[in-house]
Structure formats: structure tokens, C-alpha cells
Amino acid sequence: MFRFRPRVHLPRIITNWFLEAIWHIDDGQKTVYLTFDDGPVPEITDWVLSLLKQENIQATFFVVGENAFKHPEVFQRVLEEGHVVGNHTYNHLQGIKTANYEFFKNIEKADKLVKSNLFRPPHGWLTRKQYKFLSIKYKIIMWDVISCDYDKKLPGEKVVKNVLKFVRPGSIITFHDSIKAEKNLRYALPIVIKKLKEQGYSFKKIEFEKIKNIYSHSSINQIINKIKKTA
Ligand SMILES: [Zn+2]
Numbered sequence: 001m002f003r004f005r006p007r008v009h010l011p012r013i014i015t016n017w018f019l020e021a022i023w024h025i026d027d028g029q030k031t032v033y034l035t036f037d038d039g040p041v042p043e044i045t046d047w048v049l050s051l052l053k054q055e056n057i058q059a060t061f062f063v064v065g066e067n068a069f070k071h072p073e074v075f076q077r078v079l080e081e082g083h084v085v086g087n088h089t090y091n092h093l094q095g096i097k098t099a100n101y102e103f104f105k106n107i108e109k110a111d112k113l114v115k116s117n118l119f120r121p122p123h124g125w126l127t128r129k130q131y132k133f134l135s136i137k138y139k140i141i142m143w144d145v146i147s148c149d150y151d152k153k154l155p156g157e158k159v160v161k162n163v164l165k166f167v168r169p170g171s172i173i174t175f176h177d178s179i180k181a182e183k184n185l186r187y188a189l190p191i192v193i194k195k196l197k198e199q200g201y202s203f204k205k206i207e208f209e210k211i212k213n214i215y216s217h218s219s220i221n222q223i224i225n226k227i228k229k230t231a
Contacts, residue, residue, distance in 0.1 A: 065110030
């Protein structure tokens with residue numbers, strides 16, 4: 001069993017443990033990858049989407065299936081505005097605290113809605129076995145910079161510093177479009193984007209082959225009805 005506490009910057013001993021997972025994407029350019037976990041929720045995801053649109057940035061959203069189910073219009077907006085979505089389980093289950101069968105079933109339930117080949121484990125916690133099994137179907141996307149925006153005790157300025165201190169070309173930066181992180185995110189995200197642009201960074205979404213996430217509104221509703229029937 002393996003777990004680590006979320007840290008702003010992960011030591012190599014951890015990244016080497018999950019070698020096939022993606023911690024960083026080096027394409028030889030000065031590129032960063034903004035990622036947003038735990039949404040979509042109307043209270044903050046809509047704001048994030050408007051800011052990204054204004055800044056002409058595309059990002060990657062690791063969606064909690066239950067939230068996409070509850071807020072299909074926000075989820076639809078994420079897709080329509082060209083962002084990539086990834087699976088973050090249906091109920092934000094933590095791998096090391098969940099039996100394998102229940103954990104995988106929960107991820108597949110989310111997959112009915114999210115339909116992505118990207119998976120990010122809640123809190124980054126997976127057992128080795130879960131990691132090996134999930135790697136068959138999914139690219140496991142971790143991060144090399146976590147903003148700690150969810151930490152309510154942390155002032156927004158510190159969230160900005162966390163990112164700017166550790167960012168490097170190819171960084172995967174984690175924010176949260178969650179109510180818990182809302183205050184820090186609203187403060188930090190516009191500043192981080194501005195500073196990174198000033199430093200000459202460009203922004204990309206995380207894409208690997210076989211991403212299918214373009215759905216019409218009606219098909220999302222159909223999928224939701226199916227989930228309702230099988231729940
Ligand atoms: Zn999460």
C-alpha cells in the first residue's frame with residue numbers, strides 16, 4: 001500500500017514509484033498544463049470557464065462523476081468550450097481506502113458520463129495493484145505542482161507563490177474547482193495566469209490518443225437517465 005501527503009512539489013522518490021504515470025509533459029516548449037479537480041459545480045466552475053475563455057486558455061478538468069451528473073449544464077459547458085475532461089471517480093473515492101472492486105466500479109460509473117482515457121486518483125492515492133490495473137485502460141495523470149488552493153488556512157498569496165516557485169516547462173499544475181477552494185482560486189488563478197504569461201509560458205490541455213468527449217446535450221441526458229436506471 002502506498003500513500004503520500006499532497007505536497008506542492010513531489011520528490012523524485014515518489015514520481016519514480018509510479019513511473020508510467022504522467023507527472024510532467026516535456027514537449028521542449030515553455031508549456032504548462034492547468035488542471036482543475038473535483039468539479040463541475042456552478043458556484044466556481046462557471047467562473048473558471050469564463051476566465052479561461054477570456055485568457056484564451058484550454059485546460060483539463062478531472063471531473064467527479066456525481067457532480068457532472070448533478071450539474072450537466074456546467075459539464076456540457078466544459079466540453080463545449082473545448083477543454084479536456086478526465087475521470088476522478090464517481091464519488092471522489094480514495095483508492096487506498098476502498099476495496100478494489102468497489103473502486104473500479106465507481107470509476108466505470110463515472111466513465112459512463114466522463115468518457116475519457118485520463119484518470120486522476122483523488123488525493124493521488126492508489127495502491128500499486130490499483131495503479132497497475134487502471135493503467136491498462138487509463139493514462140494516470142498526476143501533477144508536479146499542486147497549488148494547495150483547497151487549504152482554507154492558506155492565504156491566497158501563498159497559493160500564488162506555491163505555483164510560481166515550482167513551475168517549470170512542462171509542469172502539470174493542479175487547482176480545484178470546488179467550493180472549498182473557491183476563495184483561494186478566485187484570488188490566485190488570475191494572478192498565476194498573468195505571471196506565467198509574462199514569463200512566456202503557453203497553456204495546453206492534456207491530450208493523449210482516444211479522447212472522446214464531444215457530446216450533445218441530449219446524449220448527456222440520455223447517459224444520466226441510464227445511470228438513474230441502474231443506480
Ligand atoms: Zn479530488
